[in-house]
Amino acid sequence: MNKPLLILISFLLSLSLSPLAYSQTQPNALPLIQILSELEKKHQVTFSYEPQTIANLSVKSLNPNYSLEEALQELRTNTPLNFKILNSRFITIALKIVKNEPQHTQRLNEVVVTNYLTKGISKLNNGTIKANTKGFNMLPGLIEPDVLQIIQNLPGIISIDERISNINIRGGTNDQNLILYEGIRMYQSGHFFGLISAFNPYLTEEISISKNGTSARFGDAVSSTIAIKSKDVIDHKTQASIGGNLLSVDGFAKTPISPKSEIQLSARRAYTDVMVTQTYDAYFERIFQDSELNNNNATNNALALDERFLFYDFNAKFLYDINATSKIRFNALAIRNRLDYNQAYISTEHRLEETKSKLNQLTYGASANYTKAFNSQFKSTVELYYSQYDLDAKNENVHDNLVLTQENKVEDYGLRLDFTKTVNTDLNINTGYQFNEVSVAYFEDVNAPNFTSYTKEIIRSHALFGEIEWYTPSRKTHIRLGSRINYFDQLATFKIEPRFSVNYQFFDFFRLEILGELKSQSITQIIDLQQDFFGIEKRRWQLANGNDVPLMTSEQASLGLSYNHNNLLVSVEGYYKVVNDITTRSQGFQNQYQFINTIGSYKVRGVDFLIHKRLGLFNTWLGYTYSKNDYHFETLNQGELFPNTLDLRHVANASLTYNKSALQLGMSFNWHSGRPYTSPSESQDANTNTIQYKAPNGARLEDYFRTDISASYRIDLSGNSNAEVGIALWNIFNQTNIINRYYTKDAEGALSEINNESLKFTPNFSVRINF
Known part of the structure; x- marks a missing residue:
């Protein structure tokens, strides 16, 4: 790499980094994702959010007699989130703007379909499908949240010979998929020579799949992109x-x-x-x-x-x-x-x-x-x-x-x-x-x-x-x-x-x-x-x-x-x-x-x-x-x-x-x-x-x-x-x-x-x- 690039990297590495992700827990609290699910059923609405936005948040149970607006106001008060009503059906969730702290005003990649197949699988407005294994309901044939088995339940994705190491997405061979684990490109994805995912299902938290319309950030794969991440928020829990x-x-x-x-x-x-x-x-x-x-x-x-x-x-x-x-x-x-x-x-x-x-x-x-x-x-x-x-x-x-x-x-x-x-x-x-x-x-x-x-x-x-x-x-x-x-x-x-x-x-x-x-x-x-x-x-x-x-x-x-x-x-x-x-x-x-x-x-x-x-x-x-x-x-x-x-x-x-x-x-x-x-x-x-x-x-x-x-x-x-x-x-x-x-x-x-x-x-x- 040339000298100007090294200088740029050194400058960036000399700076101190982005805001602490907010995490909140309370005694006798319920996971926020559970409360949102109950509100969706009760009021026939859909919440749109990035999974990391509500990760690890919990609040006390809401009064069952609350109207929708009353419930949202209490959530606004007791979480670091804004709840914006777009219409009678959709409500977006984003982090609040905190004075003197550089948090983003809005995450643009909003969820448009929650529970895409089951709880924990969502579809974003850019065509990406995300699976959150921590809030995941079981899929048939699986007893563990094996991420590369999970995605084979999505239309257009199959392994023609049942091997994890041979996932075919819209007719492509497995080597035409870009598989990233925490940003690391993977050239091996299976144990038992392909029958079991090589990624530990209990450390993995999120998987994103782009079958088309992939972000310009990702390259060198002509078929699809599969990005796997573990938990990225410090919540001070053991x-x-x-x-x-x-x-x-x-x-x-x-x-x-x-x-x-x-x-x-x-x-x-x-x-x-x-x-x-x-x-x-x-x-x-x-x-x-x-x-x-x-x-x-x-x-x-x-x-x-x-x-x-x-x-x-x-x-x-x-x-x-x-x-x-x-x-x-x-x-x-x-x-x-x-x-x-x-x-x-x-x-x-x-x-x-x-x-x-x-x-x-x-x-x-x-x-x-x-x-x-x-x-x-x-x-x-x-x-x-x-x-x-x-x-x-x-x-x-x-x-x-x-x-x-x-x-x-x-x-x-x-x-x-x-x-x-x-x-x-x-x-x-x-x-x-x-x-x-x-x-x-x-x-x-x-x-x-x-x-x-x-x-x-x-x-x-x-x-x-x-x-x-x-x-x-x-x-x-x-x-x-x-x-x-x-x-x-x-x-x-x-x-x-x-x-x-x-x-x-x-x-x-x-x-x-x-x-x-x-x-x-x-x-x-x-x-x-x-x-x-x-x-x-x-x-x-x-x-x-x-x-x-x-x-x-x-x-x-x-x-x-x-x-x-x-x-x-x-x-x-x-x-x-x-x-x-x-x-x-x-x-x-x-x-x-x-x-x-x-x-x-x-x-x-x-x-x-x-x-x-x-x-x-x-x-x-x-x-x-x-x-x-x-x-x-x-x-x-x-x-x-x-x-x-x-x-x-x-x-x-x-x-x-x-x-x-x-x-x-x-x-x-x-x-x-x-x-x-x-x-x-x-x-x-x-x-x-x-x-x-x-x-x-x-x-x-x-x-x-x-x-x-x-x-x-x-x-x-x-x-x-x-x-x-x-x-x-x-x-x-x-x-x-x-x-x-x-x-x-x-x-x-x-x-x-x-x-x-x-x-x-x-x-x-x-x-x-x-x-």
Whole structure:
């Protein structure tokens, strides 16, 4: 970085930061969010607010005979909030302006739909969906607030193979999503090689999802943005919890260090290396069925298997409010999956042989965030982060005297400067600069024949961004316009990416939403061979080089209409999305294009539909997506379009939940039409290992169907302590679902059909004590 930039950073870091977030508690008080929910039901109104605005606030119970205005006046008196009545239906909540203290006059990103699916999930006026896990009601099939499982209940979001590490948003691959944890870009998102979220659900507090119309602050991802945050307000309380389920145990603690500082710690560790359960067996069968480590794939003469698998994660956050105008936050995390797999068997020469395999997946990350409020209208933020991802595998085969080692390593350094100017309650301006340096290394070593390969690539990028947010005087229209200018050093390429979101309210209960964006991406995951890293985590990261791996770009626009009244929400959103300059190696082909490397695009046209109704203590919703997702490669299939590997034409989710005090129950039905695959020709040449195929992705698997149920119960203990017991049953009817199909030939030329199956019936049970 040049000298002027270093001087600017030094100047900003020498200043003292933004105001203390207000937190209020009273004896025998109720959470403010609970009181607001009661007022909404009683007076048929909707409160619009940013979740952080009311976080950790509590007040005494209101007089049940109060009118709406009387209730609002008491809340104005006893909280640091203003309550503004916009019309007979909507009331906005914002922080009060305090003299001589730089607090914002108005947060423009207001909630337009509360309880989007269930309590704790909201939709903002810029198209972003937020989930607050602390005020969250259970979703069917879940016993913990796993953030990456939660978002799959939203229309347009699904994992085609049930893996957390393979979330597909509007037809995109998982590597096309920008996943941020406290500002740290994540290159690993799952435990158990993708079946469990790598983010501890009891430290995480909020997740934001932007499927389109993304803020100009975020770049380098052509599909969507998923931002995950933990609690960011010092409330001078000590809290702790410990718990466990049929895979792991974990603990969380939050405690003040001084009146101005707090530390948050969480840790989780699997005990699968010392004890196995039915849940572990189901997960193991699901993940390893298509890998070299599956006994059925390796040898039929196994005498003994010795497997040791574990995962763990650790998170820490330090909060320090320097003074009334400034604050600083530090975050650190570590995530690991480790597998040791040894197999003893009788060889074809009737000798006792042994294979030894090891696979490690490791992530380290850290970030520092410094905020300074200069006055009531202007603040700045400096954010630094470091992210490291390392995937390595070693396979030692004694019989063949073969040792194969593979490693894929990513290092990412980032800096973001953010400046926000609040002109008035209706206008906000945000500008900033972002710098990133990303390096990707790949190492491979084999001893027979002797071969070693090592490559390392680096890309440095600079970005300037800016956007304005504006309300009309009636506050019925909200507009956000922005743009991002990226420069990629090694590619000598500029990319200009405009973004916009428009939200218009009419007839009190209707809203029209228009979103659009252009994006680019310089890093992607590719597959060289399907059995790389034993076929478990076969994708490896690679940077764009301007040649065989180009810089990807995307274009997306959407139009949505919603109706929200009397606890009924109906919304429909149509979208059009194009992603250019993808490579065949990033798409995981297992057909005639498996070993071809060429460049193309995919195009998605779809409609997301949601209907949600609250009936007393019951919540029910139906989400449905229709989409058509097609590839276009000039050199493949005579240049004709053919279905994307992720093309699911119909996806539906129907759910019902019941929530009463300490008891929560839920059931969901999940269905989607079959995934495309390529079937072989009827006639095959037995003298070659090459398979003759029909049209690419011209066949479809059978429909997928799964039913899940879950239940949880809270037991109050002494003092402020309580215990929570939960049970979840995944795929309760033990439905056999084929999620992938491909074909192989053996040495004699015989054709085999390989079917990958989804999780079978999988129970889980959890116990947690909160202090």
